[in-house]
Amino acid sequence: MEASAHTHTHTHAEHAPMPTSGAALNSVAFSATLHCLTGCAIGEVTGMIVGTALGFSNLGTIVLAVALAFLFGYSLTSLPLLRAGLALSVVIPIALATDTFSIAVMEIVDNAIMLGVPGAMESGVGDILFWGALSVALVVAGVVAYPVNRWLITKGRGHAVLHETGIHGGPPVRLVAFVAAAAAVFGTAVLVGEAVGGGNNGGHGGSEMAAAGEHSGEEKTSATAAEHEGGGTEPDPVRGLAVADNGLKLALAQRELPRGRRSELSFTVVGSGGDPVRDFEVEHDKRMHLILARRDLSGFQHVHPRLGSDGRWSTNVKVPDAGSYRVFADFKRRGENHTLAADVAVDGPLDSRPMASVQATAGAGDGYKVELTGEASKAGEEAELGFTVTRNGQAVAVDGYLGAKGHLVALREGDLAYLHVHPAESGHGEAAAGSEPIRFATEFPSDGRYGLFLQFKHRGMVRTAAFTREVAR
Numbered sequence: 213m214e215a216s217a218h219t220h221t222h223t224h225a226e227h228a229p230m231p232t233s234g235a236a237l238n239s240v241a242f243s244a245t246l247h248c249l250t251g252c253a254i255g256e257v258t259g260m261i262v263g264t265a266l267g268f269s270n271l272g273t274i275v276l277a278v279a280l281a282f283l284f285g286y287s288l289t290s291l292p293l294l295r296a297g298l299a300l301s302v303v304i305p306i307a308l309a310t311d312t313f314s315i316a317v318m319e320i321v322d323n324a325i326m327l328g329v330p331g332a333m334e335s336g337v338g339d340i341l342f343w344g345a346l347s348v349a350l351v352v353a354g355v356v357a358y359p360v361n362r363w364l365i366t367k368g369r370g371h372a373v374l375h376e377t378g379i380h381g382g383p384p385v386r387l388v389a390f391v392a393a394a395a396a397v398f399g400t401a402v403l404v405g406e407a408v409g410g411g412n413n414g415g416h417g418g419s420e421m422a423a424a425g426e427h428s429g430e431e432k433t434s435a436t437a438a439e440h441e442g443g444g445t446e447p448d449p450v451r452g453l454a455v456a457d458n459g460l461k462l463a464l465a466q467r468e469l470p471r472g473r474r475s476e477l478s479f480t481v482v483g484s485g486g487d488p489v490r491d492f493e494v495e496h497d498k499r500m501h502l503i504l505a506r507r508d509l510s511g512f513q514h515v516h517p518r519l520g521s522d523g524r525w526s527t528n529v530k531v532p533d534a535g536s537y538r539v540f541a542d543f544k545r546r547g548e549n550h551t552l553a554a555d556v557a558v559d560g561p562l563d564s565r566p567m568a569s570v571q572a573t574a575g576a577g578d579g580y581k582v583e584l585t586g587e588a589s590k591a592g593e594e595a596e597l598g599f600t601v602t603r604n605g606q607a608v609a610v611d612g613y614l615g616a617k618g619h620l621v622a623l624r625e626g627d628l629a630y631l632h633v634h635p636a637e638s639g640h641g642e643a644a645a646g647s648e649p650i651r652f653a654t655e656f657p658s659d660g661r662y663g664l665f666l667q668f669k670h671r672g673m674v675r676t677a678a679f680t681r682e683v684a685r
Contacts, residue, residue, distance in 0.1 A: 233366075241362035244371035246388040248314045248361070249354040251285030256322060258284075260346060270327065271672065278319045285315045289374060292381025309373040317360050318353040325349035329403065340521075344402025347395035354392060450657050451551035452540050452623075452630030459484040462541050462552035465524070469531050471560045477502075478517075478526035481541060481552065488523025495544035496614040500525055503540035503621055505628065509663040510565050511537065512678060514621065534560030538628045551630045567625060567661060567680055574677040579604040582666060582677035585649060589683045591659045596636055598649035599666050599677070610650065613669035618650040622681075625661040656683040 259277025286307045293303045325348065326332050332345035364370030374380070455462050465478040480488045492499040502525070504513040510533070517527035531537065540553045573583050585598040599618065601608040610617055622631035636651035650668060664679040 237362065237365060240371065240375070241358060241365055243385050244361045244365070245314070245354055245358045246385055246392065247288065247371075247382045248285055248311055248357065249318065249350065249392065250383055250388055251288040251311070252281045252315055252318045252322070252353065253350050255279075255281030255284035256319075256350065257346065260326075260342075274323050274326075278323065281319055282311075282315055285311045288382050292379050293377060295381075296377075296379045298377070298379075306373055306377065309369065310371055313364065314357050314361050314370060317357045318350075321356045322346075322349035322353040325352060340402055344399045347399030348403060349399075351392055351396040351399065450624065450629035450631055451549075452538075452542075452553040453627060455552060455554045457550065457552060458548070460489065460545075460550060460552060462539075462554050464539065464554050464556065466556060468557050468559065469529070469537070471534050471558050472530070472532055474528050474530040476526055477504075477529045477539070477556075478524055479539075479541065480524050481543070489545065490519070490523050491545060492519070493544040493547075495549065496616070496619065498614065499543065501540075501542040502527060503542060503630075504529060504531070504537055505540075505623060505663075505665075506533065506535045506537050507628065508535070508564050509567055509623060509625065509628070509678075511535070512621075512663075512665045512676065514619070514665070514667060514676075531558050534558045534562050535564070540630055542630070549632065553628070553630065567663070568678065570661075570680050570682050574679050576601075576668075576675040576677040578675075580608070580670070580675055580677075582668075582679075584664070584679050584681075589656050589681060591656055591683055591685055594653055594655045596651060596653050597664070597681075598651050599668075600649045601668055601670070603670075608670055609648075611669040611671075613667065613674060616650075617648075618652075618666055618668040620652045620654075620667075621665045622654055622656075623663045623665075624658070625663065629657070631656070631662070656681075659683050659685045 256277045259280040260273060263273025263276045289307045289310050290303045293306060294300065298306075326345055329341075329345040329349075332341055361370055365372045365375075451457075461482050463480045463482055465480075466476070469475055469477065481492075483489050495501075498516045499519065500517055502515050502517050504515070505511060511531065513529060515527050515529065517525040519525050525541075535558055537556050537558060538553055539556055540551055542549075542551045544550070572585075573581055575581055580601060580603050583600045583602070585600065586596055589595040597620070599620075601610055613619060616635040618635075620633045622633050623629065624631070631654050633652050633654040636653040650666070656662060660683060662681045662683060664681050666677045666679070667674055668677075669675070
């Protein structure tokens with residue numbers, strides 16, 4: 213300890229005093245920010261890669277990235293001090309005082325940007341959108357942290373504490389500045405291209421896309437004409453009845469899934485030329501919604517896979533029961549909504565269940581209940597559905613989820629036709645005290661029974677309530 217104290221005093225005596233104003237202060241603050249940004253970037257990138265590779269949730273990935281950002285940030289400050297002979301008991305307080313506030317500011321800013329860029333967290337490490345958004349997020353975090361670091365130095369805190377030791381380390385400032393500038397240019401170009409190109413991540417030429425678009429337009433025109441002619445045709449076309457539609461095809465990599473354990477489910481959406489499609493647009497905050505439901509409408513799951521650089525979407529799923537399952541890929545491309553579907557099998561003893569009876573209330577676990585309101589539904593007429601959430605008898609004001617108050621999937625009994633459902637801004641019906649109903653509008657194309665799966669978010673957790681809806685002629 214005496215040797216450590218001697219080293220500290222010796223270096224301090226030879227070190228120039230910390231500037232408190234002018235260009236000298238700006239230079240020191242700039243250097244301190246780049247030093248801190250280096251540790252944050254290493255930890256953030258490592259956490260994002262590990263979290264996405266292991267299939268962590270957005271929250272889990274962010275927690276890991278933040279923890280590693282602090283770890284690497286403290287390490288860059290501590291290692292030169294330890295190599296200079298200071299004891300660990302002396303180094304830890306210096307590192308905490310030097311970096312904690314600056315790293316916290318950077319982490320708040322860069323993770324907020326990652327969550328704010330549509331599709332960035334879901335795109336995965338194989339997607340250029342992920343890296344573009346992360347590059348911009350880190351650079352903006354550094355820009356925001358610079359005045360914070362400058363102010364701390366003027367108060368004798370932050371980097372001023374490290375400066376008192378006269379011991380510095382880390383990568384060269386000019387190198388870090390060059391990398392940050394390159395990251396800013398790269399990230400900005402990616403996000404601008406994403407915004408202008410409608411989510412196109414590159415890939416294959418416009419001729420294939422144009423051909424698919426022309427084919428899609430021809431089919432849509434004829435389908436629309438037939439639809440409005442009457443003659444008993446369904447008034448609102450349903451989706452999800454075929455593996456291919458409008459020049460697009462769903463190609464599942466797995467036709468069987470194991471029962472009771474987590475495994476990968478992956479697929480590609482291919483165009484008429486046979487190449488993977490990559491130009492997906494954000495719809496309900498995501499570029500791909502993957503729905504999994506057993507043929508008897510049990511075992512409902514809704515996940516958001518990640519798009520790899522090879523055009524393959526992938527996610528991990530766990531299917532507890534045997535049976536035949538329908539996989540729906542619900543997405544938007546070139547301004548059109550699409551739902552393609554195919555079947556996967558899960559081996560094991562089949563325990564088929566009858567569809568639940570029609571009831572106005574359904575449970576969502578942990579004391580949550582959802583009440584379905586709205587007038588009786590008739591085939592061919594638009595219906596508004598309202599859902600009121602309570603917990604232990606008390607009304608719940610739900611959090612935002614997928615760009616709305618909730619997300620609703622409607623599947624027709626038998627063929628599992630996938631209905632288009634969209635949030636309704638306003639409607640009729642009484643709300644429970646303190647909470648407005650979650651409202652949706654849809655058009656049931658035929659009479660019969662439909663499974664409704666409402667998902668809502670409260671206190672950071674997404675919950676599902678399942679209903680059976682009877683539709684009259």
